[in-house]
Amino acid sequence: MPRDASLLVTYDYGSLPPVRLAQAAERNGCALVFVTAGSDHAREMTPALEMLGSVVDAAGLEASGIADRVKRFEPEGIVTFSEGRIAPTARLAHLLDLPYHRVEDVGAITKKDLQRERLRDRGVDSVRFCEVARVADVGDALARVGLPAIVKPTTGAASRHTVSVATEAECAEAVTRILADDRARTSSARTTAVVEELLVGRPVEHPWGDYLAVDCLATGDEVRPVFVTSKFALAEPYRERGGYGQASTVPAAELDAARDLACRAVHALGIRTGIADVELKLTADGPRVIEVNGRLGGWVDDLSVRSGSADPADIAVRAALGLPVEPPAVSSGDRLAFHYLVLPPMSAHRVRDVRPGLYALRDRPGVDRVSLSTHRGAVADWRAGTDGTVASVLGTADTHDQLADLVAEIEGADWIDYD
CATH class of the missing domain: 3.90.1170 (Aldehyde Oxidoreductase; domain 3)
Structure with a gap:
């Protein structure tokens, strides 16, 4: 890889600090080109981003216009660590002929209803679900899903508005909140909710959680686990309290099953380049998919590095540039x-x-x-x-x-x- 190779980063608030990304880029001999889209966070961070690489302000531009602006950097790869930038990144990658998620797979990667549909159709995991665009449709949704159920925005992150419901009235109230919250949006598309089957976790001792996350590396048709983030017990109703790793309180056989399911889920969604994060519920019948995020998971880089397990920032950069990547050993980290x-x-x-x-x-x-x-x-x-x-x-x-x-x-x- 020549020293003047460049990596496009479609930037907004996300799961990897720019400084960590810059460290990985320097080790791999590439320059960073941050493509920002005018959010408050991106504007606040622009002076810092300019110290780490080049910045292209893409606010108000269509994908073709952005592509025209960044071609002069002759990018070798493209990546994002922001949930809301996955779709724009895929469109830009397509125009520049760079490896990333295919545009036709973005819906299944970012929309929870389409994701459930894809995982079901590919035989990975089947959960009852229904997208709801109007409060008036709650009754029909519950007729398909049943009670109790989980209600969450169709797109988004950070567990915003995620809640379990035991009655139709509670479900209608939860859907009303989601439909009224413009902050739940990650694009210009209308806000909708997903009502889905409640996955019941197996009993665990406090303060440990009954779920975990597996970050996986996709290189073509091969998907391999990178890091397991074990979780703390949720704060009510369904808010994460962070995580820990690499060592877990979860038994080894259950961890193996979780890694296997996570890798199959990533492959089923069509993810063929880079790191994806899979959240899994630990049920009495084994791990079940909560959701897949088509980017590095929150806290994963920090926990991996501090536990001596892996360097996800380096893995993500190398994967985006098409360089050989070897995930860490499953038992690594002391x-x-x-x-x-x-x-x-x-x-x-x-x-x-x-x-x-x-x-x-x-x-x-x-x-x-x-x-x-x-x-x-x-x-x-x-x-x-x-x-x-x-x-x-x-x-x-x-x-x-x-x-x-x-x-x-x-x-x-x-x-x-x-x-």
């Missing part, structure tokens, strides 16, 4: 890294007070970083999913018992009050 999110209770509406109590954890062995992401007077809303995080704690532990004790301390810390 440390237990964690990323724990503190979320407000469902009853909270606003942050009344913030005290320095949580910062005391900085002096605790195993804690590397404590970050607050809220302030007095800030809105607290469970509907925002993980975007409503009020704090995060990162670190490492030698054993799962040590990690469980630390989680108890984080949740027991007296530092925030809500109205």
